[in-house]
Amino acid sequence: MSSESESDGDTEGAELCGQSESLTRRLRNILRDYSDGLAIPKELIQNADDAGATEVTLIYDSRANLQWRETVMGRRMAGCQGPCLWAHNDAQFTDDDFKNLLSLGGATKEAQAAKVGKFGLGFNAVYNLTDVPAVLSGCQLQLLDPHGEKRGRGFLEEIYRKYRKCDTGLRLNFSKEAGRRMLAKYPHQFAPYTGVMGCGPDLGAEPYPGTLIRLPLRTQEQAGESQICQRAYSEQEMRDLLDKTAQQARHLLLFTQ
Numbered sequence: 001m002s003s004e005s006e007s008d009g010d011t012e013g014a015e016l017c018g019q020s021e022s023l024t025r026r027l028r029n030i031l032r033d034y035s036d037g038l039a040i041p042k043e044l045i046q047n048a049d050d051a052g053a054t055e056v057t058l059i060y061d062s063r064a065n066l067q068w069r070e071t072v073m074g075r076r077m078a079g080c081q082g083p084c085l086w087a088h089n090d091a092q093f094t095d096d097d098f099k100n101l102l103s104l105g106g107a108t109k110e111a112q113a114a115k116v117g118k119f120g121l122g123f124n125a126v127y128n129l130t131d132v133p134a135v136l137s138g139c140q141l142q143l144l145d146p147h148g149e150k151r152g153r154g155f156l157e158e159i160y161r162k163y164r165k166c167d168t169g170l171r172l173n174f175s176k177e178a179g180r181r182m183l184a185k186y187p188h189q190f191a192p193y194t195g196v197m198g199c200g201p202d203l204g205a206e207p208y209p210g211t212l213i214r215l216p217l218r219t220q221e222q223a224g225e226s227q228i229c230q231r232a233y234s235e236q237e238m239r240d241l242l243d244k245t246a247q248q249a250r251h252l253l254l255f256t257q
Contacts, residue, residue: 024228028227028229030124034125037241040126044087051093051094053091053211057197060235071185071189073155074149074154075151079222081216083238084215088212091211092138093140102142136199137212140172141171143172147228197212218231
């Protein structure tokens with residue numbers, strides 16, 4: 001009888017493999033169902049309604065923020081400091097909400113019959129606009145980064161290389177020492193939040209009393225490299241989208257009932 005274990009023996013003809021699909025490809029396929037521009041505000045309003053919010057605010061921010069592109073967390077983050085869409089509501093994310101955000105199937109919504117969202121898939125409509133959405137609520141900020149770029153020497157690239165099983169985003173808890181260190185080490189990363197919907201210069205000073213979603217608009221350069229969506233929204237297109245949202249507001253609110 002051989003003393004060699006099966007795992008140490010000859011593995012020729014036995015290969016670890018199985019069904020899989022890259023996150024960027026999955027998101028690209030999801031966007032086929034959410035290609036209409038109005039899907040973006042509609043799903044943001046729907047998610048706010050699901051969370052119990054009574055107010056929703058959408059703001060187009062045209063600032064380039066060229067002065068805030070040095071101390072950011074990763075190579076690609078500098079290109080995400082410019083124009084964006086802000087979506088604010090007055091409800092705080094729960095732990096389940098954060099979990100649902102990370103689950104493309106939205107499993108935590110399945111048992112909640114009062115919630116009419118498409119089991120969490122709808123939030124992904126935001127990838128029509130951006131490659132890197134971020135959600136601030138309470139003491140936490142969730143950065144979603146489906147491309148998980150590992151080239152470069154930035155903080156994100158380094159941790160993505162180190163933790164390959166979780167290389168598509170980062171959640172910071174500003175009530176913890178590690179989260180506060182990130183605020184101090186990468187001030188430009190968080191500078192665009194200052195003055196927006198009640199955010200002070202120190203995001204970690206106190207829990208944010210609501211939810212603030214930042215959707216940095218995909219640039220032309222990013223669109224050329226994106227594995228999710230190759231569209232870059234112009235300022236005029238964003239203004240047209242918000243005008244159309246205002247015109248359709250009554251119908252969008254009926255959608256949440």
